[in-house]
Amino acid sequence: MSLQETSVSEASAAAADWLGLTGARVVIAGAGGIGVTCAQRFLDAGARLLIVDRDERRLRQLEADPAIGGRGGRTLAVDLTEKGAAARVIGQAVETLGGLDVVLHCVGINDRRPLLEFSDDEWKRIIDVNLTTLFALGQAAGRRMTEQGHGRIIALSSVSGLLAHENHGPYAASKGGINQLIRVMAREWAKDGVTVNAVAPGYVETPLTSEHLSEGGNRERLESQVPAGRLGTPDEIAGPVLFLASRQAGFITGHVLYIDGGRTLV
Ligand SMILES: NC(=O)c1ccc[n+]([C@@H]2O[C@H](COP(=O)([O-])OP(=O)(O)OC[C@H]3O[C@@H](n4cnc5c(N)ncnc54)[C@H](O)[C@@H]3O)[C@@H](O)[C@H]2O)c1
Numbered sequence: 001m002s003l004q005e006t007s008v009s010e011a012s013a014a015a016a017d018w019l020g021l022t023g024a025r026v027v028i029a030g031a032g033g034i035g036v037t038c039a040q041r042f043l044d045a046g047a048r049l050l051i052v053d054r055d056e057r058r059l060r061q062l063e064a065d066p067a068i069g070g071r072g073g074r075t076l077a078v079d080l081t082e083k084g085a086a087a088r089v090i091g092q093a094v095e096t097l098g099g100l101d102v103v104l105h106c107v108g109i110n111d112r113r114p115l116l117e118f119s120d121d122e123w124k125r126i127i128d129v130n131l132t133t134l135f136a137l138g139q140a141a142g143r144r145m146t147e148q149g150h151g152r153i154i155a156l157s158s159v160s161g162l163l164a165h166e167n168h169g170p171y172a173a174s175k176g177g178i179n180q181l182i183r184v185m186a187r188e189w190a191k192d193g194v195t196v197n198a199v200a201p202g203y204v205e206t207p208l209t210s211e212h213l214s215e216g217g218n219r220e221r222l223e224s225q226v227p228a229g230r231l232g233t234p235d236e237i238a239g240p241v242l243f244l245a246s247r248q249a250g251f252i253t254g255h256v257l258y259i260d261g262g263r264t265l266v
Contacts, residue, residue: 015045020247022046025097027089029080029137030106031058033206034156036068037234038104038241043071045242047102050093054079080107081128086136090144099148102245103141105134105155108174112212115169123170130174131181138185138196146192152245155182156237157200159260175200179256186254195253197244202260204232228261 016022024047028035031053039051039062049072053059056077063069074096078085093100109129111122134155145151160168161175178198186196203209203222213219213231223230240259243249258264 018246018248019045019242021102021242021245023048024101024245025093025099026050026102026104026245027052027093027097027100027141028104028106029053029089029133030104030108030156031055031062031075032106032108032208034201034204034234034237035104035106036062038106038238039073040067041235041238041242042102042245043068043073048097049073050076050089050096052076052078052080052089053107080133080137086133086140089137090140094144100141100144100151102152102154103137104241104245105137105153107133108156108158108171108208110168110171110208112167112171114167118170126170127174127177130171131177134178134181138181142185142189142194142196145194146189150193151189151195152249153182153185153194153196154241154244155196155198157182157198157256159200159202159258159263161200161256162258162264182256183254190253195244195249197249197252197254198256199237199240199244200256200258200260200264201232201237202226202258202263204234204237206234225266226261226263227265230261232259232261 026042026047027050028039029052031051039049042049059075059077063075076092078089109126138153141153155178157178158175160172161179182196182198205213237259240257
């Protein structure tokens, strides 16, 4: 092993020790661009992982991926909008991982159209997937975590939960709802050693956004709205997520952490 490789591995070991996530039992709901990057970073930190998504094909790919399945990451195919799904996920996590320390809610859909075009059913679909699944998964996790006296819940909000972006009506409402839901969960469960926080990214290129970004001028327009002059990367979301899950963040609860290159400053 070269000197350079030694220092990289020593640095990783030191970082893993600082985070204190070795052996942590982690559930990630949502195997999309951000969820999978977070999964890899949790595995780097020595955590044990169950990744949940409704997309079975995607989960089979992850099981076969040396960076996920090859490092012990397990998967479970579940549509989280189905009744009883959240309790099933938490039950399965406890059985598969031997307990539950961290839950990351990384599930979301969007439909960029003017509010006047949305039917009741289309509105309900986005609220159900983005917000109601957090209520259900957070409640199922919160039951177990408050009883055991520790736990970390982290949800993906968005800058859209604060800013009034056009053509984002139901999505923005779902993210504003997440911001308040995590605050109430945080307040009710703090005395039982459970922290609940959200991270709120600006635009990050993933399957959720790539089509929109590739359409005429959208990427350039969106980049120009960010003081940092660029979009974020999934790794720039994963780092703060791991921090909030780590032992360093034990006294941080009820926060929405904007990860947006300054987008919400302007
Ligand atoms: N990408 C961005 O620019 C961005 C910005 C701000 C916030 N976010 C938020 O981050 C989170 C993750 O986004 P992403 O970019 O990784 O999206 P993504 O589209 O890549 O992944 C979302 C995943 O959620 C899964 N999913 C959807 N409905 C589900 C259901 N009912 N049950 C189970 N799984 C379901 C999808 O199959 C998909 O794998 C979302 O909450 C999103 O709103 C993303």
